[in-house]
Amino acid sequence: MTTSATVIVMGGDSYHHGNLRADLLKRAEAVLAESGADGLSLRALARDLGVSHAAPSRHFRDRQALLDALAVSGFTTLNARMGQAAAGPEPVADRLAELGRTYVRFAVEHAPLLNLMFTVKHDSASTQELRDLGHESLAIAARLIAEGQAASEVRPGDPAALAQVAFSSMHGLAVLAVGSLLEDTPLEAAVELTLEVLLAGLR
Structure with a gap:
């Protein structure tokens, strides 16, 4: 049995x-x-x-269904980690910093998966579920930026546009790290310097 x-x-x-x-x-x-x-x-x-x-x-009708499921699983995990980083009683700046660290950590540890996630998301045949999950990471950052604006801790501007700039900075750093292009700069030090400059621009 x-x-x-x-x-x-x-x-x-x-x-x-x-x-x-x-x-x-x-x-x-x-x-x-x-x-x-x-x-x-x-x-x-x-x-x-x-x-x-x-x-x-x-469980998977074909190989594409498997790839889609991998992307969904990846975005679900990333969004959960970013949501946790964005929550809490800490000042908005501290949570924004943790959000950046969380993204870079995931992007470096799961580089091939992240590449697949974005490839599948932008495919013309991608599902609505996948597109929604793919946008949620940016939406988490935008909501946190809007919270900071309401508390006069973040500069005025479209929260989504500011989140996009922040995302670009952290994603670019992760790409450099994965490609071993940070020279002799330790990743942790590069992350903290990037966050320092980024947060200064958001104030």
Whole structure:
């Protein structure tokens, strides 16, 4: 007898325990980091996880559905972390700084995934869910900037436009870090200097 959380592997004697969909996404991100999106296939993931080649199709109709799900998962995780950084009783400037650190940390630790996230988001066939999730990170920053403006802690201006400038600064830094283009400057020091200049401009 098997539990509802157990998937029987057809054509074999082994079993796959746990959440197959989550395991597929986890393995897919690892393959993405190792081989890029071209190295991803449902059949190869099934082989890696020791399940039947048909098992992944229960969760993803095809490879594109897998890529979309990876992007959704990535944006969901990023937005949750940024939302947590933006919340709290700390002054707006402190939360904006933590927001920047959080984004750079995610962008550097999950560089191939982030690249996929933006690629899939901007695809003409992207879903509304994906587009909404993709805009939420910027919206979190814009809401925090608007909060700072209401408290006279942030300069006037369109919060979305100011958030875009801030995002561009932190994203650009992350790209330099991933490309090993910061020379001898430690990433943490580069992040703090960028935030210092950015926050000074937002005051």
